[in-house]
Amino acid sequence: MEWFVKxxxxxxxxxxxxxxxxxxxxxxxxxxxxxxxxxxxxANAKTNADIANAQIIxxxxxxxxxxxxxxxxxxxxxxxxxxLNKEPQDQYKKSFTLExxxxxxxxxxxxxxxxxxx
Numbered sequence: 432m433e434w435f436v437k438x439x440x441x442x443x444x445x446x447x448x449x450x451x452x453x454x455x456x457x458x459x460x461x462x463x464x465x466x467x468x469x470x471x472x473x474a475n476a477k478t479n480a481d482i483a484n485a486q487i488i489x490x491x492x493x494x495x496x497x498x499x500x501x502x503x504x505x506x507x508x509x510x511x512x513x514x515l516n517k518e519p520q521d522q523y524k525k526s527f528t529l530e531x532x533x534x535x536x537x538x539x540x541x542x543x544x545x546x547x548x549x
Contacts, residue, residue: 477522484519485539485547488527491515496535504529 488506491514496502499512506529509515521527525542532538539548 481521481541482547484521485527485541488515488519488529489537489539489548492529492531492537492539493535496531496537502531502533502535504531 488509491509492503495509495512495514503509506515506518506527509529510518518526521541523542527542527547528540528544530538530540537548538546540546
């Protein structure tokens with residue numbers, strides 16, 4: 432029995448199982464807090480990017496009308512005329528929808544039909 436007492440009193444350096452469990456629990460709590468915030472931030476960033484792209488498309492269409500006197504419902508026409516570098520896609524990897532009135536007012540919707548501009 433004496434050898435058992437000596438083994439317990441040995442001055443070995445290291446972490447106990449309890450200390451490791453506490454550290455893992457703390458990391459779990461931090462991860463539980465951080466992951467939802469990151470996913471929410473990504474969703475907000477995609478939504479804001481869609482709004483910005485829709486504004487760019489709408490303003491390009493209105494400039495197209497002012498400079499040419501013509502209306503268009505095709506974003507490809509704006510790309511071909513040099514008002515846009517390329518046709519942007521929304522967060523669902525689909526095309527925006529452009530509608531112009533005869534007086535040159537543009538309306539831009541995403542692929543789900545939500546109006547983003549004006």
